Amino acid sequence: MxxxxxxxxxxxxxxxxxxxxxxxxxxxxxxxxxxxxxxxxxxxxxxxxxxxxxxxxxxxxxxxxxxxLFPDWRDLGAPLKTAVTEDQIYLLKDADSARRIPNALAPKTMHNDGNYVASLGxxxxxxxxxxxxxxxxxxxxxxxxxxxxxxxxxxxxxxxxxxxxxxxxxxxxxxxxxxxxxxxxxxxxxxxxxxxxxxxxxxxxxxxxxxxxxDPQHYGIGIKELWDIDPSKHQPGLVLHGAGWPLEGDTNGGFFLYHAEDNQVVVGLIIDLNYSNPWLSPFDEFQRMKHHPLFRQYLEGGKRVSYGARAITKGGFNSLxxxxxxxxxxxxxxxxxxxxxxxxxxxxxxxxxxxxxxxxxxxxxxxxxxxxxxxxxxxxxxxxxxxxxxxxSRNFGPAMHKFGTLLGGAFNFVDQNIFGGKIPFTLHDTRRDYAELKPASECKQIEYPKPDGKLSFDKLSSVFLSNTNHEEDQPCHLKLKDASIPLSINLPKWAEPAQRYCPAGVYEVVEDAQGKRFQINAQNCVHCKTCDIKDPSQNITWVTPEGGGGPTYPNM
Amino acid sequence: MKVLVTVKRVLDYNVKVRVKADRSDVDLANVKMALNPFCEIAVEEAIRLKEAGVATEVVVVSIGPKAVQEQIRTALALGADRGIQIETDTMPESLSVAKLLAKVVEEEQPGLVILGKQAIDSDNNQTGQMLAALTGLAQGTFASEVKVEGDEVLVTREVDGGLQTVGLKLPAIVTTDLRLNEPRYASLPNIMKAKKKPLDVKTPADLGVELRAHTELLSVEPPAERKGGIKVGSVAELVEKLKNEAKVI
Amino acid sequence: MATLIIAEHDNSTLKPATLNTVAAAAAIGGDVAVLVAGESCQAVADQAAQVAGVSKVLLADNAAYGHQLAENIAPLVAELAKTAGFDYVLAPATTTGKNLLPRVAALLDVGQLSDIVAVESADTFKRPIYAGNAIATVKSLDAIKVITVRGTAFDPVAAEGGSASVEAVTAVHDAALSRFVSEEVAKSDRPELTAARVIISGGRGMGNGENFALLEKVADKLGAAVGASRAAVDAGFVPNDMQVGQTGKIVAPDLYIAVGISGAIQHLAGMKDSKVIVAINKDEEAPIFQVADYGLVADLFDAVPELEGTL
The missing domain is CATH 3.50.50.60 (FAD/NAD(P)-binding domain)
Incomplete structure (x- = not known):
């Protein structure tokens, strides 16, 4: 034009x-x-x-x-209706067990008195x-x-x-x-x-x-689902946070499960995008996580209503x-x-x-x-x-990256609860997220369990619930600087991680009679921007598709 | 010639329908609503008639709570000249809608009324035909082409197995099918201008119509999940089953 | 109780959709009369008289009814419903039925129930809403119930075995509002996707666009439309107007044959209302088999040519 x-x-x-x-x-x-x-x-x-x-x-x-902004927002009907009634923090030890962290030991910033469970949408x-x-x-x-x-x-x-x-x-x-x-x-x-x-x-x-x-900016990917659950299990205002299983090694992240209004809960997992194992699939980590008894106790017998994903800018003060x-x-x-x-x-x-x-x-x-x-x-x-x-809170993220979830958590407890965040030094995290990816050959392949269709699901049926649509006949909005890189560099070196980090099944390496192809299913894109951040070759540029395209999240 | 176009506010077609837990209806809380796609085609056709010099004015009408003004404004942004909202608390049934529209037709005396063939929520496919009956006008339903020639409108209709063209004496009622046209996008300046176009609000009482229920919605449920059938061992067995068991070929 | 059914026909043969509608009337119960309104359509009336469960055929044979113009037939039906005391007026939910019946209902000052898929009781019916993504149970409050019937939801009654009387209806309504100009019967044997009775669709398993020729050969034999999954469209095999499940392309044919389609939910959402689903896929685990009435685990490049040869 x-x-x-x-x-x-x-x-x-x-x-x-x-x-x-x-x-x-x-x-x-x-x-x-x-x-x-x-x-x-x-x-x-x-x-x-x-x-x-x-x-x-x-x-x-x-x-x-x-x-x-609106001192009278309650009278004006702002949709913040469910006050947080209880905070629970857990460390998941493995697929079956969890340890509850006493609230007194959790960083103060993790306490939610006076806050509301709500849909930002x-x-x-x-x-x-x-x-x-x-x-x-x-x-x-x-x-x-x-x-x-x-x-x-x-x-x-x-x-x-x-x-x-x-x-x-x-x-x-x-x-x-x-x-x-x-x-x-x-x-x-x-x-x-x-x-x-x-x-x-x-x-x-x-x-x-x-x-x-x-400092370089840091990111996470958040994946979220909205569920209708059995009313007898629903406790409006109950807020669960935690970390641990199924993430391991140098993969950091944390989960949330909030009881909102109308017998609904939201459940999600945020994974820092500086993870190193190219075999990791944030989507599949989240799906298997929901089988843990901590989540299962609420979700079992419920019905998934919506799904979505979005990258999070989390570098904070130092990266601003x-x-x-x-x-x-x-x-x-x-x-x-x-x-x-x-x-x-x-x-x-x-x-x-x-x-x-x-x-x-x-x-x-x-x-x-x-x-x-x-x-x-x-x-x-x-x-x-x-x-x-x-x-x-400038040290919070870097501490997690430097010391891992447990020690970093301890640092953050001291920093936030004893020094009120004003500990007299600053930690820096100076490596770009995409550069942390190690060659696939050096990493353990992860075998994800098959979804059971009750608690866990495949990518496409998930994207279906995000109400994502793009006008079919338009240029692809995921631009490759060099179209050959996915197969010539990313595939041999990192087993083309786009296939796994994308939570919407946009990227596929397809093999047919003509050989391997890198296919971009742009119509599935939920606009999370993870590809723009995490591609190890920094070869993917996310641009805006035709206006109106993308997800149509209800209540998310 | 004045053209009257009707628009309905419906759940956006991209949004998956979710039945309420108590099965009383579908859940429309905080979900995206939009102009019914068939109505959008109707608006586009009316605007094209105006651009072609056939229509002199395009009047858009919608029925429902205040929120339907959003869809009227959308139609105005696309090029309609003025809007009429008939304010009701809920979305009335087809016959009631047709009765209200018949009064609008009586007042406005349009040469042509264009409606979507159906709304994608209730999927009734009734209102245009009912309006034609109540006004005593001819109807050209499921239109894939509309041509005004003299005192007649030629409507090509998408019927099972082909196309049928009928000639209707004007004024007439036309309902749109998908292939009639490809609607344009509203431009930003037109969206802003639309906010200043006239929009009258009337009530059913103003029009002298008393709304009456003809049906009662007892419950809404999700469709039964389809279950897998059998595996056949060969093409021959498949064909035999389709012929003799399913009887579909 | 008495039901009047509007016959679907082309002045020479009674269309099968009428038989499904008679089945719906049988589910309601009571006497069933069939109206054959057309021009030179005695043969249709004779066929309708043979239909199992029909007790009376009303034949309105006049040039005004020749092209099923609703402006002329609706007053006839409304008059019959009122004067002959019918409690129900039914028609198949075809384009003809959908064009006519709402006009009848409005003339009778009653509502209309569209596309019913089940009869719950004498006044309560199930019908799909939101493109079949929800099923509403609706009670009619009107004295005369005007209803269109979705054919695939009711197994047809036998076309023979009945022996109804044929009565001529002499009333002529010519509104002189509309005229038939022309008709163009779909030329090819390849109907529109949304109107096809049989659809054969290919997915990514087709490998490339040229291989869709295999499906076209089968389609020619079955009078079927050819569709595609989104994966096949995204892979660039075929243009996107062939995509089942996209806007306006929700299909519900009598027979849907999915070839090399894994069965992503977007695709299933576009075709799950099909009456009979056949899946041909070499991957035994493909989700399409979970919804298929007949599954064939086979290499499509063997199975499809064999299917064509067998038909």
Whole structure:
């Protein structure tokens, strides 16, 4: 698409991604504008078919940021209905046994008094409605496909806005019968809140070298299911966390099982993406984990309702890039504001969005014409509770990586409970996740049990429950820099791990009469971004498919 | 000529249906709702008629709670000119919908009414035909081609085993099948403009229609899981079973 | 109780779908009359009189009814239902039945039940909703129950063995609203996927697009449509309009033959309502066998040509 053919629209602020950070920013912008009785045009583009369609989180939500955004959120009907009633923490020793860790020995950050078991998707749907009431233009089904920069004059090189992707392009790249060119959305400031490993955020980090003073970013993959369970086993507000079996060796991770409302539980497993064994399949680890009696006691006799997966930015404080650049801010998980010691990113993402909104509004209200590097944001961030929250848990992830789950856990207990996160030194984890993968020949192959169709399932029937769909006739949105690498390098060296790390069965090495082929089933993609992160050759680039494609998560 | 198009808000076709635990209905809480795909085709056809100079105005109507305004706005973003919402607490049955629509037809006097052939939730495939009966107009159901010629509309219908073309005296009722057209996407500027297009809200009482139940939904259950049958040892045995046991060839 | 069934026919032969509808009427109970409305369709009436369980055939033979135009036939049916005291009006859920019956129901000021798959009692029926992903049990509150019947859900009654009387109906309704222009019977023996009575589909096991010719040969013999699994479409073997299970391509033929298809749930969701499912796959463990009525563990490149030869 040549830019000459594209139409453009002007806004004061364009926000990319209707997640907790983006919607909180939009709402805060409008609240300030209304308080100051000023006109402000704010637009949010969202690649999901509706707000919430692509949102997946645990979630136990700390309401701190929501309290600030809407002090009366309870009266307004926010969908945080199930207060946490009990925390239980377990170390799974093997396939049959578990040890409960006394709460007094668990890091304080793992305690959930005052928090809520909720669906982040539903919270976002609610935030979306509030934002629209305040006059925000939300455009679901429109993917921000590229960053636009001012290309001349004094603003040269600053972010000018974004362009949405073309619609109706065929698989071969031609204009189909219902072709509609993308649209340029120009703004004084553009806020990037795409969530973990946003594909534009990734470009911005590189272009503006936002991470030059930060440790490498670290990621996890979270896989989650929603279950209807036997009402007699349901304890609303009961929250289980833990680690151990089935993960072994240098594979770190942790599980969760939350009792939500309406006889539903959510169960999930997060695996750090710095694991080294290319034979590991996060999906299959999760499936077999559910057979442990700790999970079986609740899930047996129940029915799985939904499935999904999403990468998590978990490097925390040490990996946090610079969040400002000329004309734009990088916020929420797009930057990496998740607090991994709490396994929570909602309150921090929301707060980062609100701080970004405040910095932007103050600048605009003072007559700023846009396109500046809003260093005022950095000051606000540093003096906020968000900074404190992240600083205190800066050692949590690195300790786990360095010392493993047990010793790292002990370190974290001392750090969080005795020093309150302010132990006077900082641990760093300086290796990229993808570089940790060892050659397949040096690693133990893992034999995963066959799914039983009751507690455990195969990948395709799982993806089915994510309601994932992409318009069939469109270019593949998983780009290979070099199409030969999967078979020439990844297969011999790492047994092409994409076949296993992808939780949606997108990647396959297929053998037929013509020989081996690397097949990409792009239609299955649940937009988790794991391939973009973990491919050991860094050969896969995730780009936005046609707007509206991807999962349609209900209540996730 | 004015064209009236109807739209229904339904569960998005990508979303898997889940029956409520108490089997009273399907669970629609927090799931994505969308414009019924057949209605989307109806809207597209009406807009094409306008672009071709056949239609002068496209009026879109929907029935249901306030949320259906979202689908009306979608149709307006695609190019319809104005909307009418008939506000009801729940989604009425086909005959009630047809009675409400008949009143709208009486008020608006369209030259053509285009409806989806069925909604993908209730799968009834009734409303267009019922509306035709109540208004005393001709009906062209399951249309794969619509051509207005003089005081007649030629409708090519997808019937079992082929295509049938009928000529209908205008005004007439048309219901759409999948292959009639490929709907366009709404553009961002049009979505914004749609928010400012007129949308009237009426009640069944305004139209003088009393809604009456003709059916009662007793329960909803998931379909029975299919069980595996037998393994046959050879092609010959397979053909024999299909001929003599299953009697399908 | 008395039921009026609208015969499905082409003015010369009674279509088998009528026999399934008679079976549904038998499940309800009471007298069964069949209306044959058409033009020069005496032969159809004679055939209907032979159908087991039919006590009376009403023959409305007039040019106005020749092309099954609903504008003309609906008033006839509504009048018969009212004046002759029928409690039920049934038609097959074919495009003809679906076109006609709602118009009849509205003329009678009653609701209509579409596509019933089971008769629970005299006023309660089961019908699929959400493309068969849920089954609703619905009670009719109307005095006259107007119903379309899904043929595959009821085994047909015998076409012979009955001896009903044939009565002429002289009432002529010509609404003069619509006219028949032309008809184009599907030219090839290859019907549309969604309308086909038999479908043969290939999966990734086909190996490449050229091998789909093997399926086409079988399809030609059976008058079947050729479909494909998503895996085969994703592998680039065939275009995506052949994909069973995609938008609008939920199929429910009488016979579905899955060849080299493993049976991923997306595919099963698109065809699980088929009456009879056959699976041919060399992998004994393939999930498709869990839903197949007849499974053949064999190399498709041997089995499919042999199947073609046997038919």
């Amino acid at each position: 040549s830019e000459a053919e594209r139409e453009s629209m002007e806004f004061d602020v364009v926000i990319v991604g209707a997640g907790p950070a983006g919607l909180s920013a939009a709402i805060r912008l409008m609240q300030q504008a209304q308080a100051a009785e000023q006109e402000l045009t704010v637009c949010v583009v969202e690649k999901g078919s509706e707000v919430g369609a692509h949102i997946l989180s645990g979630a136990v939500i700390e309401p701190r940021a929501l309290n600030e 539903n919270l976002c749907r609610w935030l979306g409605e509030r934002a629209e009431e305040l006059g925000v233009e939300i455009f679901p089904g429109f993917a921000a496909a590229e960053v636009l920069y001012h290309d001349d004059g004094p603003l040269k090189g600053s972010v000018k806005g974004i362009a949405t992707g073309d619609m109706g392009v065929t698989a071969s790249g031609e204009q189909g019968p219902n072709y509609m060119p993308g649209m340029e959305l120009h703004a004084k400031y553009t806020l990037f809140t795409e969530g973990c490993r946003g594909h534009l955020g990734k470009q911005l980090i590189e272009k503006f070298a936002l991470d030059q003073d930060a 890039p610079k969040m400002t650049m000329p004309g734009a801010l990088l916020l929420g998980c797009d930057a990496g504001t998740l607090n991994f010691s709490k396994i929570k990113g909602t309150h921090t993402a929301m707060k980062s969005g609100m701080l970004g909104a405040e910095a932007v509004f103050e600048a605009l209200a003072a007559g700023d014409e846009g396109s500046k590097d809003l260093t005022a944001f950095t000051d606000k961030f540093k003096s906020s509770w968000l900074y404190d929250d992240l600083f205190r």
